[in-house]
Amino acid sequence: AGGGGGGSAAQRRLLAGSVGAFGACMTHEECRTDIDDFRLFDEVVDDGEKSNVVREGLYCSAVRLCLPCSWCQKANEHSINGTACPAQCDLTISGGFPDCIDPVKLTETWTCPDTYAFEVYNFFPSTSTVAVKPPADTKTRFVTPFNRIVGGVSVTQKRALQQECTDIRNPTVRLFANRTTCLSRSGWDTEPYGEDPVLASTSSIYFGKLEPERFYHPSERINKTIMVSEGESETSLSTPRGFWPHSYDPSRLGPKQAEYIMPEQKDFFKQYFDARASLGQATNMLLTLREGKWIDPKTDQVLVEMAIFNTNLNLFGNIVFKFQWQKGGGIIWSYELNTLFVDIYFGASGYVKLALEITCVVLMCYNIMLELYDVMTAIRLMKFVTYISDPYNWFDWLHLGIMAGGWATWVLLYSKVGNGRFSMNPDYPILDDVTTDARLFKTNPANEMEFLLLLKQVKEASDMLANYAALSAIAVVFFVIRMLKAFDFQERMGLVTRSINAAIPDLLHFSVLGLVVFMGYAIVAHTLFGHQFQAMSTLGEASIFLFFQLVAYDPTQFWIEMSHAAPAWAFYTYIWSFMLIVNFILFNIFLAILIDNYASVKGDIAEDAPGIFDEFFQVMSQVMTDMMRNPTTYMSDKDLLERLQEHKGGLPDSNTLVSNVHLATAPPDDIVLPGGVTLGAEDLHQIMQESQRAVDGTTAVVWEMSGEKAPVKKQETFVQHTGTKDDPHKPTPVGREEWSVDEEEMLEDVIRRYSDATHLDHDDIETQTLKVMEVEHLKRDLAMFHAASRMRKQVQGVEDALDKIAVETLPPEERTNPEEYSLEYIEKKRESAPKENRIKGLLRVTVVEAENLPMMDFFRSVDPYCLVFLTERLGESATGEVTFKTEVKKHNANPVWNANFELPIVRGSTALTVLIHDYDALSRDDFVGVVHVHLNELEVWAQKDAWFHVKNPNIHGDRLASARLRLKITRLPGADEPIPEEMRLKSTAEGSEEEEG
Numbered sequence: 001a002g003g004g005g006g007g008s009a010a011q012r013r014l015l016a017g018s019v020g021a022f023g024a025c026m027t028h029e030e031c032r033t034d035i036d037d038f039r040l041f042d043e044v045v046d047d048g049e050k051s052n053v054v055r056e057g058l059y060c061s062a063v064r065l066c067l068p069c070s071w072c073q074k075a076n077e078h079s080i081n082g083t084a085c086p087a088q089c090d091l092t093i094s095g096g097f098p099d100c101i102d103p104v105k106l107t108e109t110w111t112c113p114d115t116y117a118f119e120v121y122n123f124f125p126s127t128s129t130v131a132v133k134p135p136a137d138t139k140t141r142f143v144t145p146f147n148r149i150v151g152g153v154s155v156t157q158k159r160a161l162q163q164e165c166t167d168i169r170n171p172t173v174r175l176f177a178n179r180t181t182c183l184s185r186s187g188w189d190t191e192p193y194g195e196d197p198v199l200a201s202t203s204s205i206y207f208g209k210l211e212p213e214r215f216y217h218p219s220e221r222i223n224k225t226i227m228v229s230e231g232e233s234e235t236s237l238s239t240p241r242g243f244w245p246h247s248y249d250p251s252r253l254g255p256k257q258a259e260y261i262m263p264e265q266k267d268f269f270k271q272y273f274d275a276r277a278s279l280g281q282a283t284n285m286l287l288t289l290r291e292g293k294w295i296d297p298k299t300d301q302v303l304v305e306m307a308i309f310n311t312n313l314n315l316f317g318n319i320v321f322k323f324q325w326q327k328g329g330g331i332i333w334s335y336e337l338n339t340l341f342v343d344i345y346f347g348a349s350g351y352v353k354l355a356l357e358i359t360c361v362v363l364m365c366y367n368i369m370l371e372l373y374d375v376m377t378a379i380r381l382m383k384f385v386t387y388i389s390d391p392y393n394w395f396d397w398l399h400l401g402i403m404a405g406g407w408a409t410w411v412l413l414y415s416k417v418g419n420g421r422f423s424m425n426p427d428y429p430i431l432d433d434v435t436t437d438a439r440l441f442k443t444n445p446a447n448e449m450e451f452l453l454l455l456k457q458v459k460e461a462s463d464m465l466a467n468y469a470a471l472s473a474i475a476v477v478f479f480v481i482r483m484l485k486a487f488d489f490q491e492r493m494g495l496v497t498r499s500i501n502a503a504i505p506d507l508l509h510f511s512v513l514g515l516v517v518f519m520g521y522a523i524v525a526h527t528l529f530g531h532q533f534q535a536m537s538t539l540g541e542a543s544i545f546l547f548f549q550l551v552a553y554d555p556t557q558f559w560i561e562m563s564h565a566a567p568a569w570a571f572y573t574y575i576w577s578f579m580l581i582v583n584f585i586l587f588n589i590f591l592a593i594l595i596d597n598y599a600s601v602k603g604d605i606a607e608d609a610p611g612i613f614d615e616f617f618q619v620m621s622q623v624m625t626d627m628m629r630n631p632t633t634y635m636s637d638k639d640l641l642e643r644l645q646e647h648k649g650g651l652p653d654s655n656t657l658v659s660n661v662h663l664a665t666a667p668p669d670d671i672v673l674p675g676g677v678t679l680g681a682e683d684l685h686q687i688m689q690e691s692q693r694a695v696d697g698t699t700a701v702v703w704e705m706s707g708e709k710a711p712v713k714k715q716e717t718f719v720q721h722t723g724t725k726d727d728p729h730k731p732t733p734v735g736r737e738e739w740s741v742d743e744e745e746m747l748e749d750v751i752r753r754y755s756d757a758t759h760l761d762h763d764d765i766e767t768q769t770l771k772v773m774e775v776e777h778l779k780r781d782l783a784m785f786h787a788a789s790r791m792r793k794q795v796q797g798v799e800d801a802l803d804k805i806a807v808e809t810l811p812p813e814e815r816t817n818p819e820e821y822s823l824e825y826i827e828k829k830r831e832s833a834p835k836e837n838r839i840k841g842l843l844r845v846t847v848v849e850a851e852n853l854p855m856m857d858f859f860r861s862v863d864p865y866c867l868v869f870l871t872e873r874l875g876e877s878a879t880g881e882v883t884f885k886t887e888v889k890k891h892n893a894n895p896v897w898n899a900n901f902e903l904p905i906v907r908g909s910t911a912l913t914v915l916i917h918d919y920d921a922l923s924r925d926d927f928v929g930v931v932h933v934h935l936n937e938l939e940v941w942a943q944k945d946a947w948f949h950v951k952n953p954n955i956h957g958d959r960l961a962s963a964r965l966r967l968k969i970t971r972l973p974g975a976d977e978p979i980p981e982e983m984r985l986k987s988t989a990e991g992s993e994e995e996e997g
Helices: 171-177 279-291 347-380 384-389 391-420 445-489 495-529 539-551 559-565 568-603 612-628 637-646 654-665 681-706 741-758 762-809 812-816 823-832 981-996
Strands: 041-046 049-054 058-060 066-068 142-144 147-163 182-188 221-229 232-240 269-274 299-310 315-325 331-341 841-851 864-871 896-905 911-918 926-934 943-949 964-973
Touching: 147 445, 269 279, 299 445, 315 445, 331 445, 347 384, 347 391, 384 391, 391 445, 445 495, 495 539, 495 559, 495 568, 539 568, 559 568, 612 637, 841 864, 841 911, 864 896, 911 964, 926 943, 926 964
Parallel strands: none
Antiparallel strands: 041 049, 058 066, 142 147, 147 182, 147 269, 147 299, 221 232, 299 315, 315 331, 841 896, 841 964, 864 911, 911 926, 943 964
16 A cells, blocks of 8 residues: 555556656656666566566756656755655655565654664773774885885865956957956966765765764855745855865864965865775775866866885885876876985995095095196186186086086985984874765874975985986086097097097087077977977977987877878978988088098098007006116116206206297298288388388478478488489388397387288299289279170160150150250250240149059059149259149049149240159159140140040050049240230120129
8 A cells, every 4th residue: 555565567667758867857757767778677577477667766856867766865955846856756666665565654653763872881991992983094005016105195286267368359259268267377276166075966976864064164165045936045055165275274264374384385285195094995085086076177287296115125206296287178297206215325335335425526626626726827827818718628617516516415415314314204194084974185284294294305305316316427428528538648549539629610600500490490390280299389399309300210209190280281391301401411411520520630640640559558568668677777767757857957848948949040931912922021121211201201391381490310210311323312221230129129020920820832922923813803804894884774774764755755746856856956946936935924733633543562552642843845844843742642543632733834844744653651652654744735724624644664554554644734824925815805704794793
């Protein structure tokens, strides 16, 4: 009778409907499903016939999904009606009881108290601590065999701020984008977010028996507003927030105490997987992160950090996995792994390490003393500029600086972890309670801070050790390079160093060109492929990737990604041009520079130059000879050197003596001028005499013009006016024996300064002379050719200009008989013409409009304006500076001006000329065309309104075929010019009409 035992199997079937399990619904009745599609039905045999028996029904939930009846815990919250669960969700069906039992009737007489009295202490000895459940113990967790996790695992999230999409300019696109907002990394979001999935009814790990009040304060829960009736709403507490920033303390309902906050991480969200958690508890933590929406659209970066310890190696490790969200939607991950020795000098190996490090420090100090000695020597010898100009000295100091930096890092590391300074706890109970049913990530602030300090200590110390190792490795590389310099003492061993030194100028010039080409390809790669190919997403990454492809070409690393990121033709053009220009041409030129200089340097070495092994055997042979020979009859090289040093007696070294002897005895070389002309000491002395003579003459003239008496020289230094037989005024050359000491010293100094720079042998002098003569002859030929070409162009230009002027300016009747209108004829006619027949008066001109003007610039239309003036018969302006200009019409091929002007008709004016120009603000205005109107074609007092064709011989006729200019022209006579009879009658008639009116 309770709805469970009566009826046949067919009556207990769930009728098929249109909405299946977990489908969308609007009413409970729609939540009927085909029994073959629902996983919670069992097949049973009833009277030998198979039938499907419903174990659990469905109802329409508040989220409008058909869900199992067991999920309907609170009807007012979980049901779509907000009143009660539907009829098909009775306890008989949803509870899964046998058909013969009605749970409702069965439990009517039951009394279920809320609490039960029991005594726990009776089960424990009188002196022991009473505990309801034992405390969780720390479990041994390994990342890999032998690498044990210390404390637990820290998971940190950095959340970006949301802001309006200000970078989007299109208003409709911005309106669409602002529905979701854009992310900003200018700061970090610290607002709590997510939900505790254990207390969220829509979660797969929802635990309905738990009460949120046991775990969360009302201020930590989400406020939910529901509609009670039309126009009325009710706000109630709903699911608690799931995740809070590191600086939040649940027990204080606010910020933690300052000593429990890591300042650099206060705005981040940190979750911990405690080492005390079991496998099931750790799984629940992962489900909590996933179901609670720990990763959401604001996630910018996730860091997974842990400290591990290897007991076999006595070695700590710091592992950090970094997941970076990209703006394009991708996630880039990377990791860092650094190790740390805490017992730095322990055992036999530790002592050996200490001895080696002390030796290296002593050698480094010795090197520093040697370099300082070189610096002091350079200062004492006044060669400090030479010392600092040597790049190898800078290289030496850089090497010593790197070594010193490495040892300073080691000292800092030892001060942190050496001699027992490193300390840690046996365990780190980070979480407040790993066995709790809700709020799984609640931490103990004090224990959390101790764990964070451990991670920070391990990370800082391991980073120092990594920096020390890196600096030590670089120092070894520098040491190897310095050895190349040291081997330069041996002629064959120094071949590599000298080859590199010789190639440096060429390599510097090549590097400029190579860097420009390489960076150009890097920029193109980032532009073409960076939006899809991660290795080229930034210019720096593109440069690094191309460099490695240049050194070790591997198409499998880029071919598929790059070929899909750009059109096929662009991809193939880029890749093949890069291989041809960079891989083949530039790279081989780089190798050719090194090989060419190597061959050149090797060619300078004598064929019989001894090698390093030959010199080694010579030294060993000399040592053996010194040991075996009788010292009374044989003097070794060492003894000889000591005797010579004892008897040196303060004399300068041999190199100084040799150089001084050469300077004292060798005559100075002559100065060689361009063209092979040489100047010796006598020539310079004669030039100085002539110069002094010219100066004396000029000075005398100046004194004479001033009217004063010139001072008398006490001694003539350079000039003797004794004259010669051929030229009495020519000064007689003075022999070297008659020169003064100052003159000779001065001339020798001049010759020494300039003879080295200009010294040439006999063959060089002849070659240079021939080159000078060839250059001078070529200059004369080029000058004559240039002059002839320029003259020809000028003549041709004059002829073309005259032809154009004649065609454009002469009236029709004059074009047929040009000889009658020559310049002489025109001048004679002008002088002999009667005064009353000369053209005088006023010309009223209206520039109305133009049409179909050609475009003079490639990128924009024409900007026309007009110049209006009168011209003479030869095209010159008859009005002088009286020229009128219209306004500029921007971007208009059909401008309308309606500009009025009045031009005085002076003697010699034959035509009205209107020039049309195209205005250009950046360059010279372009000439569009010209219109000529001859004055003899105009009648007095009669207005001529006509269109005139625009002409320009420099523009193709098709462009000006339809270009026209409209003018209104009225010619007014002069004072001495008679008024025509028809105009006089017209004027009289108009006056009579006015009087009658």
